[in-house]
Amino acid sequence: MTFNEFRKNKIVRFFSNRYVIILLLFLIWMLFFDENSYLNHRELNQEINKLEKTIEFYKSEAEKDKKLIKNLQDPDSLEKFAREEYNMKRKDEDIYIIDFDSIKE
Incomplete structure (x- = not known):
């Protein structure tokens, strides 16, 4: 293929057009x-997501905490x-905490 034949190729002519190059x-x-x-837009969209x-x-x-606060208004709860x-107790009682994870068979 010679240089002139190469320049006459449609694809080469299309891509050598100055408007296409610009x-x-x-x-x-x-x-x-x-x-x-x-x-940059893709990174920002990922950050937004x-x-x-x-x-x-x-x-x-926050909704879970609101429900918990509403539930804690009752003295029994x-x-x-x-x-x-918090393992709190009354003055006249004793609490024993048994940890079952530490017992090996």
Whole structure:
């Protein structure tokens, strides 16, 4: 294939057009090198999704805490919670904590 035949090829003629070259350079610049490139947008979108998941987690935790606070308004449930979570006791009683995980068979 000679040089003239190579230049007459449709694909070569298309890509050697100055407008196509400028368009390709512009697209490459916008996709990879610009401050507002596609890669930066993708990273920011991933960060947004992660933060939205974090927000949903904290909202659900806040709802659980609100239910717990509402439940602890009752003196009996407050005493039960204090005994189970903080091992609190009354003055006239003794509490023995048995840890079953430490017993080996």
